[in-house]
Amino acid sequence: MFEHLEKYAGDPIFRLGDEFHQDPRERKVNLTVGLYYDDAGRIPLLRSVQQAEARLGGELRPRPYLPIEGLPAYRSAVQELVFGAGSEAVRAGRVATIQSVGGTGALKVGADFLHAAYPDSHIWISDPGWDNHHAIFQGAGIATHTYAYYDSQGQSLRFERMLEDLRALPRHSFVLLHPCCHNPTGADLSREQWQALIPVLAAGELIPFMDMAYQGFGRGLDEDAGPVRAMADAGLTFLAANSFSKNLSFYAERCGGLSVVCGSADEAERVQGQLKAIVRRIYSNPPMHGGQVTALVMSDPELRALWEDEVAEMRARIAAVRRQAREQLEARLPGYDAGYLTEQQGMFSYTGLSAAQLHALRAEHGVYIIDSGRISVPGLNTRNIDYFTEAMAAVLRG
Numbered sequence: 001m002f003e004h005l006e007k008y009a010g011d012p013i014f015r016l017g018d019e020f021h022q023d024p025r026e027r028k029v030n031l032t033v034g035l036y037y038d039d040a041g042r043i044p045l046l047r048s049v050q051q052a053e054a055r056l057g058g059e060l061r062p063r064p065y066l067p068i069e070g071l072p073a074y075r076s077a078v079q080e081l082v083f084g085a086g087s088e089a090v091r092a093g094r095v096a097t098i099q100s101v102g103g104t105g106a107l108k109v110g111a112d113f114l115h116a117a118y119p120d121s122h123i124w125i126s127d128p129g130w131d132n133h134h135a136i137f138q139g140a141g142i143a144t145h146t147y148a149y150y151d152s153q154g155q156s157l158r159f160e161r162m163l164e165d166l167r168a169l170p171r172h173s174f175v176l177l178h179p180c181c182h183n184p185t186g187a188d189l190s191r192e193q194w195q196a197l198i199p200v201l202a203a204g205e206l207i208p209f210m211d212m213a214y215q216g217f218g219r220g221l222d223e224d225a226g227p228v229r230a231m232a233d234a235g236l237t238f239l240a241a242n243s244f245s246k247n248l249s250f251y252a253e254r255c256g257g258l259s260v261v262c263g264s265a266d267e268a269e270r271v272q273g274q275l276k277a278i279v280r281r282i283y284s285n286p287p288m289h290g291g292q293v294t295a296l297v298m299s300d301p302e303l304r305a306l307w308e309d310e311v312a313e314m315r316a317r318i319a320a321v322r323r324q325a326r327e328q329l330e331a332r333l334p335g336y337d338a339g340y341l342t343e344q345q346g347m348f349s350y351t352g353l354s355a356a357q358l359h360a361l362r363a364e365h366g367v368y369i370i371d372s373g374r375i376s377v378p379g380l381n382t383r384n385i386d387y388f389t390e391a392m393a394a395v396l397r398g
């Protein structure tokens with residue numbers, strides 16, 4: 001009955017990760033998947049999470065269904081984290097928010113919502129971008145296109161081209177944007193560039209979808225959300241997805257949020273209802289455990305302060321690794337400009353390495369980097385950074 005179906009080739013990033021695990025070499029280095037590792041190479045179990053779980057674990061609780069839109073305390077925490085404590089839009093009741101199944105679940109619900117609201121609209125995604133954005137929106141019936149974003153040869157943003165591309169879009173087009181820690185390049189718009197972009201989006205009556213999977217990993221929890229808040233302050237109607245996968249090291253718990261900023265409280269109420277209707281027909285209700293832990297960490301002042309320190313620690317480690325990798329590469333390769341490592345921020349860096357160089361790194365040195373040349377920086381640590389920079393220098397020397 002299903003013999004006609006194509007075989008799924010697997011996700012290229014996860015596939016390369018599997019290859020890494022099968023590689024018997026002891027000195028191998030995994031820079032493929034976007035996971036945060038600590039300096040010991042472990043995925044951290046945050047102390048704030050452990051303490052929240054200990055508190056909640058003290059009571060054995062029945063497991064009824066959560067509300068379709070998620071826990072009220074969780075949804076308020078998402079609004080506060082994404083839009084800020086003093087947000088006018090939140091206070092005015094103009095923001096519809098649901099607890100989502102990770103950031104990916106927020107994108108899926110948002111995609112279904114957009115397609116139902118504007119069935120003829122298409123979405124524009126950065127070039128380069130995250131492949132799964134294309135898959136998610138196409139899966140929801142939305143055609144995907146790209147706008148110019150980054151020149152990987154020149155290691156620079158193509159901001160003027162980006163504006164030009166967006167100015168040419170039909171009204172009510174959807175535009176996928178990363179407020180911070182752009183995946184895959186690590187190159188973000190400056191505050192001034194956001195200020196220039198927002199009026200272009202408004203003038204074109206475009207509908208932005210802000211995907212914030214790495215809040216806190218760039219410059220800070222508040223700073224990273226700055227573009228989302230600036231967009232809300234400018235009065236735009238838009239969607240914002242956020243994820244606790246990275247900043248709470250909570251990958252498998254699938255905790256995220258989807259918020260839609262509307263023009264009025266009445267509109268937000270309609271939107272909230274439509275989001276619920278979409279969730280009801282996809283997975284009905286979100287899971288409880290991760291939701292309760294997240295809500296507790298975000299709302300308890302002591303756990304919140306601890307969590308903010310832990311996010312700061314992860315952010316500082318990434319920045320330190322970036323500086324160290326840059327210094328080592330520039331020392332090993334006089335004349336080589338590794339400035340991109342410290343100019344880019346968040347988990348990822350775009351190395352600009354060619355396919356042949358990436359292949360040589362894998363084959364000769366056991367250094368695994370995905371085909372776009374994107375490295376996941378927290379895969380580096382005190383034990384492997386010298387080895388990595390030496391391998392990269394060897395490949396760059398040719």
Ligand code: PMP
Nearest residue numbers: 034102103104130183213243245
């Ligand atoms: N958006 C981007 C840009 C991402 O990089 C990721 C995670 N790789 C997500 C969304 C999805 O996050 P989650 O794991 O919470 O589904």
